[in-house]
Amino acid sequence: MTALLEVESLGKRFGGVTAVDDCSFGVPEGSVTALVGPNGSGKTTAFNLITGYARPDSGSVRFAGASIRRPDPVRLARRGLTRTFQQARVFADLTLVQNLVAALQQPWWAAVRRAVRPHERTRTLELLEQFGLSALAEERAGNLSYGQKKLLEFATVLMGEPRLVLLDEPTAGVNPVLVEQIEERIRDLNSRGLTFLVVEHNMNLVMRLCDPVVVLDHGTKLAEGRPDDVRNDPRVLDAYLGG
Amino acid sequence: MSRATAASLVRGGAFAAAGIAFPFVVHAAWIVNIGVLTLMYATLATAWNLFSGYTGYISLGQVAFFGLGAYTLGISFEHFGIGSGYNPLFALPVVGAGVALASLPVAWIALRTRHMTFAIVTLTLLFVVQQLAFNLHSLTHGSSGLMLPTPTFDIASYDRPFYLAMLALLLAALGLCWIVLRSKLGLMLLAIREDEEKARGLGVRVTGAKLVAWWLSIAITAMAGGVWAYYLTFIYPESAVDPLVMIGAVLMTFLGGRGTLWGPAIGAFVLVPAQQYLLTRLGASELYLVGYSAVFMVVLLVLPRGILPSLRDAIERTRERRRTHGKRITRREAAA
Amino acid sequence: MHNVIQAVILGVLIGGVYALMASGLTLVFGIMKVINVAQGALVILAAYLSYALFTHLHVDPFLSILVVTPAMFVLGVLVQVVFVRTLRGPDASELSLLVTWALALGIEGVLSVIFKTTFRATNPSYANRSWDVLGYQVSEVRVLAFCASAVLLLLLSVLLTRTRFGRSVRATVQNPTAAALLGVDERRVSTIGFGIGVSMAAAAGAVYGVLYPFNPGSHYDLISRLLSIVVLGGLGSLGGAVVAALLMGVTEAVVAVEISPTWAAFSFFVVLLVVLLVRPQGIFGLRERTL
Numbered sequence: 069m070t071a072l073l074e075v076e077s078l079g080k081r082f083g084g085v086t087a088v089d090d091c092s093f094g095v096p097e098g099s100v101t102a103l104v105g106p107n108g109s110g111k112t113t114a115f116n117l118i119t120g121y122a123r124p125d126s127g128s129v130r131f132a133g134a135s136i137r138r139p140d141p142v143r144l145a146r147r148g149l150t151r152t153f154q155q156a157r158v159f160a161d162l163t164l165v166q167n168l169v170a171a172l173q174q175p176w177w178a179a180v181r182r183a184v185r186p187h188e189r190t191r192t193l194e195l196l197e198q199f200g201l202s203a204l205a206e207e208r209a210g211n212l213s214y215g216q217k218k219l220l221e222f223a224t225v226l227m228g229e230p231r232l233v234l235l236d237e238p239t240a241g242v243n244p245v246l247v248e249q250i251e252e253r254i255r256d257l258n259s260r261g262l263t264f265l266v267v268e269h270n271m272n273l274v275m276r277l278c279d280p281v282v283v284l285d286h287g288t289k290l291a292e293g294r295p296d297d298v299r300n301d302p303r304v305l306d307a308y309l310g311g
Numbered sequence: 312m313s314r315a316t317a318a319s320l321v322r323g324g325a326f327a328a329a330g331i332a333f334p335f336v337v338h339a340a341w342i343v344n345i346g347v348l349t350l351m352y353a354t355l356a357t358a359w360n361l362f363s364g365y366t367g368y369i370s371l372g373q374v375a376f377f378g379l380g381a382y383t384l385g386i387s388f389e390h391f392g393i394g395s396g397y398n399p400l401f402a403l404p405v406v407g408a409g410v411a412l413a414s415l416p417v418a419w420i421a422l423r424t425r426h427m428t429f430a431i432v433t434l435t436l437l438f439v440v441q442q443l444a445f446n447l448h449s450l451t452h453g454s455s456g457l458m459l460p461t462p463t464f465d466i467a468s469y470d471r472p473f474y475l476a477m478l479a480l481l482l483a484a485l486g487l488c489w490i491v492l493r494s495k496l497g498l499m500l501l502a503i504r505e506d507e508e509k510a511r512g513l514g515v516r517v518t519g520a521k522l523v524a525w526w527l528s529i530a531i532t533a534m535a536g537g538v539w540a541y542y543l544t545f546i547y548p549e550s551a552v553d554p555l556v557m558i559g560a561v562l563m564t565f566l567g568g569r570g571t572l573w574g575p576a577i578g579a580f581v582l583v584p585a586q587q588y589l590l591t592r593l594g595a596s597e598l599y600l601v602g603y604s605a606v607f608m609v610v611l612l613v614l615p616r617g618i619l620p621s622l623r624d625a626i627e628r629t630r631e632r633r634r635t636h637g638k639r640i641t642r643r644e645a646a647a
Numbered sequence: 648m649h650n651v652i653q654a655v656i657l658g659v660l661i662g663g664v665y666a667l668m669a670s671g672l673t674l675v676f677g678i679m680k681v682i683n684v685a686q687g688a689l690v691i692l693a694a695y696l697s698y699a700l701f702t703h704l705h706v707d708p709f710l711s712i713l714v715v716t717p718a719m720f721v722l723g724v725l726v727q728v729v730f731v732r733t734l735r736g737p738d739a740s741e742l743s744l745l746v747t748w749a750l751a752l753g754i755e756g757v758l759s760v761i762f763k764t765t766f767r768a769t770n771p772s773y774a775n776r777s778w779d780v781l782g783y784q785v786s787e788v789r790v791l792a793f794c795a796s797a798v799l800l801l802l803l804s805v806l807l808t809r810t811r812f813g814r815s816v817r818a819t820v821q822n823p824t825a826a827a828l829l830g831v832d833e834r835r836v837s838t839i840g841f842g843i844g845v846s847m848a849a850a851a852g853a854v855y856g857v858l859y860p861f862n863p864g865s866h867y868d869l870i871s872r873l874l875s876i877v878v879l880g881g882l883g884s885l886g887g888a889v890v891a892a893l894l895m896g897v898t899e900a901v902v903a904v905e906i907s908p909t910w911a912a913f914s915f916f917v918v919l920l921v922v923l924l925v926r927p928q929g930i931f932g933l934r935e936r937t938l
Contacts, residue, residue: 119512145514153512159505162498170502171513179496179520228514369741420920424927427682427740428882431874432923434684438871439916446909554867558748565745597764597863600756607749611742612733 071130072097072232072263073149078117078127080110080287087113089287091127095232100254100264102278102295104271106308110287111267112154115236119151120144132231146173148231152238156217160210164201164220167209168192171227192227198256199223200249215246222253233257235266239273251277275299283307319489323482330478334471343470347542349583350477354535355560356567356575357484361491362528363561364569366521367504368426371557372433373532375440378552379410380533381540385457386450395463399541400476403534410533411526418525422518437552444548456547459540473542480538481576484531488572491524500524504570558607559586566610568617577618582606653783654900660789662896664851664858667796668869669876669888670803671847677820677883678840681731681743686848687870688751693719693852694861695758698769708769709791712853716846723845726750727838751866758863769856792854799850800889803843807885816840820883872912875919881932890930894918 071094080088088110095101103111116122118129120139129136131149144150159167169184169192196202199219204212209220218238225233235254239247251273254264268274274281274295281298283291285307291298298304330350334343355377363370383406387393393402421432444451451457464472491497499520502510510517540546559582560575567578585606593599614621672686683689696715700706706714730750734742776787807813818826819836827833855861876895880887898918899911906914922930 121508121512141508141511142514142516145512150514151512153509157506157509159502159509161505162501166498166501170498170510170515173514174495176516176519179494179499179523181495183493183495183498224513369744371744417920420924424878424923427676427680427744428878428923428927428929430741430744431682431878432919435871435875435878435916435919438867439913442909442912446913555752558745558752561745597756597759600752600759602756604749604753604756607752608730608746611746611749612730615734615738615742 070097071095072132073118073265074130075114075118076128076130078114078129079125080113080117080122081125087287088117088124091284091288093282093289093292095263095265096280097263098258098261099280100258100266100278102274102281103265103267103284104269104274104281105284105290108286109284109307111284112236113287114284115151115234115267119149119234145228145230148229149234150225150228150230150232151234152218152221152225152236154236154240156214156221158209158212158217158220158224160208162209163206164196164209164212165189165192165205167220167224168195168227171224173228195223195226199253215242218242219246219249222250226257230262232263232265235264237267237269239268239270247273323485323489327478327482330482331475334468334474340470343474345584345587347470347474347477348587349579350474350481351535351539352556352560352563352583353576353579354477354481354484355532355556356563356579357481357488358528358531358535359560360564360569360571360575361484361488361531362521362524364564364571364575365491365497365500365504366524367507368422368521369430369561370433370525370528371430371561372436372440373528373560374554374557375437375552376410376414376529376532377536377539377556378440378444378546378548379413380406380536381546381551382444382451382457382536383410383533384537385459385540385546388459395460397472399462400472400538403537404530406537407530407534411530414529415522415526418522418529419518422521422525437554437557441548441552444552451548454547456545457540459544459546461544462541473538476538477535480531480535485572485576487527487531491527492572496520496523555603562607562610565617566614568619568621571617571619574617574619581618649782650904651901654904655897656783656785657789658897658900659893660786660793660896661858661900662893663793663796664854665872665876665896666889666892667799667851668848669873669880669892670800670885671844672873673877673880673883673885673888674803674816674847675841675844676877677885678816679731679837680740681841682740682747682874683841683844684744684747684870684874685726685751685754685866686844686873687866687868688754689719689723689845689848690852690855690869691861691863691866692754692758693849694769694856695762695767696849697853698767698856701769701771707771708853708857709795712795712850715853716849719849720842720846723842724838726845727841731841732834732837751870755863755866762863764862764864766860766862767856768860771857774857788854788857792858795854796851799847803847804885806843812836812839872915875915879919879922879929881929884929884931887929887931 073095075094076092078088078091091110091114103114105111113122117124118139120141129139131144131147136144159170162170165184169188172188193202193205196205199222201216201219201223204216209217212220222238238250242250247270254277258264266278279295280293281295282289283298283304290307291301291304333346337343355373359370359373362368384399384402387402387406388399393399417436421429424432445453491500499510499515502515503517503520507517536551540551563578563582564575565578566582567574567576589599589602593602668686668690672683675681675683693715696718697708697711700711700714701708730746731743734746773787778785778787807816815826815831815836818829818831819833823833872895876891877888879894880891895915898915902914903911
């Protein structure tokens with residue numbers, strides 16, 4: 069499997085703190101890759117660097133074979149790289165349908181068209197159906213529960229038909245039923261060719277769902293490989309349990 | 312055509328009809344004069360709202376472009392000979408488009424900063440343009456002011472053409488807002504207002520959307536400045552780029568309701584007559600400013616959301632109450 | 648060359664006074680994300696107070712700092728409690744911009760009623776004295792004003808770095824939630840911080856009247872300069888405000904001498920735009936677009 073995303077020697081310092089240090093790993097195309105590590109290991113910073121929300125001090129990112137010189141969220145999204153956020157972010161004052169339609173990537177001259185066209189509406193309703201949210205289609209997104217917002221956010225990033233989705237702690241703060249639902253969605257989408265890079269703390273989920281697993285510690289890669297191999301790696305155990 | 316669209320068009324049409332009829336029905340020149348002023352502020356506020364209300368970026372420099380439009384028209388008389396009577400008014404779209412185009416580089420730089428910085432940079436722009444108006448003597452005649460040729464309109468109904476010109480601008484502004492709101496551009500702007508970073512992450516072209524909204528807003532503002540200059544036939548830096556006009560327009564938008572279609576105009580219809588009243592009562596002394604300041608404070612501290620949104624909330628709450636009240640009765644009946 | 652160096656000296660001296668005014672503005676923003684547009688009007692108010700003390704009681708303007716500053720500290724506290732603190736919600740920052748602008752208008756109005764719009768200037772006997780230093784003319788009052796500003800800025804930095812209150816302020820600036828969790832009284836810090844910000848303006852205002860003629864409308868010119876300074880330096884950064892103020896003073900003075908006085912203010916705006924192009928967060932500001 070070729071790597072859809074390649075991270076090479078990524079580095080980032082905030083003041084005196086080194087968040088990410090000479091970090092390199094790859095995300096094979098068609099995989100559900102996990103990015104794990106103890107708190108403070110630099111996972112979210114790595115996410116931010118890859119998706120253009122922070123500028124790396126050193127290192128490079130390659131997506132779909134092309135080197136990304138200055139990662140910029142808008143351009144990356146249009147190339148097929150998109151992400152969700154740790155705290156589920158939705159457009160609160162817009163309806164669910166509007167939330168989804170806003171994520172449609174269109175050429176600039178389409179801006180004069182009607183905001184929500186009939187076939188776009190149909191498409192969003194289909195997607196909402198898959199996520200169990202179709203009953204709330206015209207509801208204000210801000211009125212959703214936290215779990216529903218997470219689902220909505222997940223659905224929204226799919227509207228742009230991405231190639232790679234970065235999920236930042238998709239099951240954090242969410243009840244077990246919803247965790248199952250999210251896992252089901254990831255499996256389903258992955259089977260249809262969508263690649264995922266997931267930051268997660270839920271180890272059971274990671275072991276079930278993800279391959280490969282990349283372990284970060286103190287901003288650098290500690291291990292990378294199949295879940296069973298990584299689970300039994302003494303360095304990984306040390307990092308999680310040791311001081 | 313949907314019901315909502317038809318309703319909007321009926322409302323717009325009724326307003327336009329009433330607006331057009333007004334100066335033909337009312338003959339007192341001073342009332343039509345207040346009408347011109349009210350329409351001007353309504354246009355300024357609506358144009359301001361088109362950018363700041365929908366994107367969430369508070370711009371405090373709009374009035375600089377009002378002044379630029381005024382001066383551009385005035386200077387065009389001197390250097391280009393744009394005619395008399397109604398003809399100069401046809402030069403307005405060119406003035407508007409030109410000023411808006413010239414503003415884009417500054418807007419692009421300013422829009423890369425966060426909201427608060429943006430507000431400050433635009434406010435600074437206001438003062439800088441005023442300074443330029445003072446300094447560029449050869450072009451603007453500085454503090455001596457710029458004279459425009461007297462329009463060749465009938466003295467008896469002198470205010471009427473300007474009233475109609477302003478009304479046309481207001482209708483154009485309202486129409487633009489209405490179209491933008493219904494379009495994908497409007498959806499993009501609202502997404503930007505809600506969460507710009509998330510919008511970026513989804514691939515929304517945020518910079519382009521903001522600049523388009525900006526361009527539209529400035530074009531209308533500059534045209535309003537042109538009409539105003541032609542109306543007064545004499546402009547000078549402090550009046551053409553007046554911070555009081557800026558904060559006035561912003562306040563009217565806040566009063567009526569930011570991000571709504573009719574809010575800014577409603578705010579203008581309420582505040583401008585009040586302003587004129589203050590002026591006649593206190594204008595001679597400097598207490599006028601204190602009165603102004605007090606009105607602003609009251610609006611900002613008491614009704615920060617504005618009239619329209621507060622009204623909508625109140626209606627929504629009464630509906631909610633009726634719904635739950637109805638449910639409660641049924642339950643009680645069932646228990647009995 | 649001689650003229651340029653003369654201009655630089657002048658620019659640094661006046662930049663120091665602007666730094667004092669701007670420090671209050673940026674400090675208040677750092678603590679509560681509020682831009683006090685009335686800062687310019689408060690400077691003018693202090694100028695009038697100092698002027699009145701000088702004209703009627705013959706108090707030296709530099710000495711009047713000792714009276715005017717505490718008085719306006721109290722005023723600042725009152726303003727914060729009555730107007731600024733009541734603003735709530737996601738729009739609080741933007742609303743504060745407008746509320747303080749309205750306040751500035753109110754102050755301008757009141758001053759116009761009391762003092763009329765004629766230009767005033769505080770003219771102590773030494774107002775026109777100047778020294779000759781290595782062939783350059785150095786105005787005595789400008790040096791005194793600069794020294795006063797430097798001393799006060801030093802006191803402010805000592806307050807922020809070596810006192811308990813100062814630590815609370817810096818904690819609130821960096822992370823309000825964490826600071827609150829650690830027991831910092833956010834309301835107290837905000838109120839006192841605002842008061843300090845206004846006192847800085849007051850002290851600067853007391854000497855401003857000796858340097859330039861002023862009337863109630865002068866606050867616009869001041870606030871536009873102060874706003875550019877704090878944005879250039881980076882909102883919330885004290886060091887940035889000082890650097891930017893000196894930069895502004897020097898730029899304007901040099902442009903006035905080498906090109907023309909009418910282009911001085913415009914040239915600084917161009918500097919601002921160029922810096923924002925490269926660093927939208929200002930010289931010492933924090934990166935804007937992070938999560």
